[in-house]
Amino acid sequence: MDRIRILVVAAGCVCVCLSGLGCAARSSGAPSVVVKRTQMHMGTLVSITAVGESDQAANQAITAGFQEVKRLEQLLSTWIPDSELSRVNAAAGAKPVPVSPDTLNVVRLAMQVAEMTEGAFNIAIGPAVDAWNVSAQPRLPTAGELEALRPLMNLRAVHADVRERTIFLDKAGMRIDVGGIGKGYAADQAVIAMQKAGAAAGVVALSGDIKTFGRLPGGRRFPVAIQHPREEGAILVLVDLQDEAISTAGDYERFFEKDGIRYHHILDPATLQPARGCQSVSVIAKDGVWADGLDTGIFVLGPERGMALVERLDDVEAIIVDQAGRLHVSSGLRNRVRAPSSSGRMGPER
Ligand code: ADP
Ligand code: MG
Numbered sequence: 067m068d069r070i071r072i073l074v075v076a077a078g079c080v081c082v083c084l085s086g087l088g089c090a091a092r093s094s095g096a097p098s099v100v101v102k103r104t105q106m107h108m109g110t111l112v113s114i115t116a117v118g119e120s121d122q123a124a125n126q127a128i129t130a131g132f133q134e135v136k137r138l139e140q141l142l143s144t145w146i147p148d149s150e151l152s153r154v155n156a157a158a159g160a161k162p163v164p165v166s167p168d169t170l171n172v173v174r175l176a177m178q179v180a181e182m183t184e185g186a187f188n189i190a191i192g193p194a195v196d197a198w199n200v201s202a203q204p205r206l207p208t209a210g211e212l213e214a215l216r217p218l219m220n221l222r223a224v225h226a227d228v229r230e231r232t233i234f235l236d237k238a239g240m241r242i243d244v245g246g247i248g249k250g251y252a253a254d255q256a257v258i259a260m261q262k263a264g265a266a267a268g269v270v271a272l273s274g275d276i277k278t279f280g281r282l283p284g285g286r287r288f289p290v291a292i293q294h295p296r297e298e299g300a301i302l303v304l305v306d307l308q309d310e311a312i313s314t315a316g317d318y319e320r321f322f323e324k325d326g327i328r329y330h331h332i333l334d335p336a337t338l339q340p341a342r343g344c345q346s347v348s349v350i351a352k353d354g355v356w357a358d359g360l361d362t363g364i365f366v367l368g369p370e371r372g373m374a375l376v377e378r379l380d381d382v383e384a385i386i387v388d389q390a391g392r393l394h395v396s397s398g399l400r401n402r403v404r405a406p407s408s409s410g411r412m413g414p415e416r
Contacts, residue, residue: 080271080274080276080290080291080292080293080312080313080314080348081271081290081291081293081412082113082115082269082271082276082278082288082289082290082291096266096283097117097118097119097123097266097267097283098117098119098283099117099118099119099120099121099123099124099283100115100116100117100124100282100283101115101116101118101121101124101125101128102114102115102116102128103125103128103132105132107132107135107136107139107272108135108138108139108143108248108249108252108272109143109145110249110272110273111272111273112132112135112270112271112272112273113269113270113271114128114131114132114256114260114268114269114270114271115128115268115269115271116128116131116260116265116267116268117265117266117267117268117280117282117283118264118265118266119264119266123264123265124265126263126264127260127261127263127264127265127268128260128268129263130256130259130260130262130263131256131257131259131260131263131268131270132256133259134252134255134256134258134259135252135255135256135270135272138168138248138251138252138255139252141165141166141168141169142168142169142172142244142248142251142252144192144241144243144245150163150165150166150169151169151242151243151244154169154233154234154235154242155192155235155240155241155242157234157235158235158236158237158238158239158240158241159235159236159237159238159239159240160238161234162225162227162230162232162233162234163232163233163234164230164231164232165231165232165233166231167231168251168255169233170226170228170231170233171251172244172247172248172251172355173189173224173226173233173242173244174226174228175247175251175355175359176189176244176246176247176359177189177221177224177226179247179356179359179360179363180221180363182360182363182375182379183360183363183364183366183367183375184367185221185335185336186334186335186336186341186363186364186366186367187246187247187359187360187362187363187366188219188221188335189221189224189242189243189244189246189247190218190219190220190221190223190224190235190240190241190242191219191243191333191335192240192241192242192243193215193218193219193239193240193241194207194212194215194219194333194335194338195243195245195331195333196241197211197212197215198329198331198333198340200320200321200322200329200330200331201320201331204322204329206324206329212338212339213338215338216338217237218237218239218240218241219240219335220237223235223236223237223240224240224242246315246332246358246359246362246363247355247358247359247362248358249272249273249275249313249354249358250272250275250277250311250313250353250354250355250356250357250358250359251354251355251358252270252272252275252354253270253271253272253275253276253277253311253354253358254277254311254353254354254355256270256277257270257277257279257354260279261279265279265280266280267279267280267281267282268280269288270354274313274314274315274316274319275311275313275354275357275358276290276307276311276312276313276354277310277311277353277354278290278307278308278309278310278311279309280308280309281308286306287306287307287308288306288307288308289304289305289306289307290304290305290306290307290312291303291304291406291410291412292304292305292312292314292346292348292385293314293316293318293346293412295316295317295318295345295346295387295391296318296345296391298318299411299412300406300410300411300412301406301410301411301412302346302385302387302393302406303385303393303395303403303404303405303406304403304404304405304406304410305350305385305399305402305403305404306402307350309352310350310351310352311350311351311352311353311354311356311357311358312348312349312350312357313348313349313354313357313358313360313361314346314347314348314349314361315332315346315347315361315362315364315365316345316346316347316365317330317332317340317341317344317345317346317365318330318345318346319331321340328340332362332365332366333366334366335366341365341366341368342368342389343365343366343367343368343369343372343388343389344364344365344368344369344372344386344387344388344389345387345388345389345391346365346386346387347361347364347365347372347384347385347386347387348361348384348385348386349361349364349376349382349383349384350382350383350384350399351381351382351383352381356382360375360376360382360384361384364376364384364386368388369386369388369392369394372384372386373386373394373396376396377396377397382396383396383398383399383402384396384399385399385403
């Protein structure tokens with residue numbers, strides 16, 4: 067029950083605002099039917115919007131998108147005992163496990179994000195995430211308990227072998243978890259499936275991990291609202307996207323408070339404590355996999371080092387709210403973000 071509540075809150079961190087669109091009338095032969103459907107996958111609400119020439123065409127593309135998300139969930143979810151990643155984790159310290167190109171790809175991309183963020187992003191952090199158990203039964207692990215787990219989080223002990231197509235974790239007890247990057251990857255792949263199925267434009271949103279392609283009928287880009295990290299339901303800023311992805315990591319999605327201190331689900335691999343520099347980080351990139359991996363990594367790096375990284379990277383922009391609530395917007399976004407109207411509220415569709 068608690069998990070559902072938490073996930074519904076998480077679903078509010080970024081949303082696509084499609085005001086007054088519904089099924090538009092056909093005009094000038096351009097695809098102009100907009101259909102949106104929502105289902106529960108990867109433990110979260112997945113909304114897919116397609117622009118097509120007909121209701122049937124749009125629905126076919128949406129079905130293809132959902133099928134792709136479901137396929138990837140079967141490979142990547144660590145909640146599914148016989149998923150590929152669960153089998154890799156079960157064989158830690160014992161043997162390499164053959165995996166599909168997608169699983170290998172996600173893990174290799176995650177290693178690249180780890181390198182780019184100097185280890186702030188770490189898919190082997192699972193044992194520490196479990197020790198905190200923020201999402202289910204939160205507790206404060208002792209420093210000694212956390213330090214004892216540290217050898218299990220060494221990314222050099224993760225071997226993703228492209229030639230053999232295997233993944234091997236070389237210490238028993240290690241676990242990898244792509245929770246910080248997998249939804250962005252799934253959004254990208256679902257978009258590819260929708261394009262193959264003939265959609266002219268659309269959006270795949272796995273709660274806060276969103277990938278857009280093309281434009282809305284009439285030529286509008288897809289407007290996306292970013293949730294205010296401290297005012298539930300309020301919009302922080304809006305930005306229009308075309309062929310871009312956005313992903314938000316925040317300390318307000320899954321957290322508990324004890325003695326006035328907020329403990330949340332994004333851990334700093336250096337301290338094994340919840341990362342303290344930011345309230346929220348939204349990253350815009352061409353691909354969802356980069357937006358999702360980098361939002362988590364930049365959240366850990368904090369506003370200064372995180373924004374410095376964003377400014378070094380091509381085609382990556384960010385909106386960071388630091389721990390004091392100050393807004394930092396990367397140079398390439400300053401002319402693109404806009405403030406909400408005074409009544410701006412988040413919602414599934416407005
Ligand atoms: P979500 O949208 O599910 O909140 P995020 O992109 O914000 O996803 O990533 C949070 C998840 O990433 C956590 O639930 C945890 O499983 C994992 N995680 C926590 N800390 C780190 C880290 N430093 N590096 C990589 N993954 C992490
Ligand atoms: Mg992420």
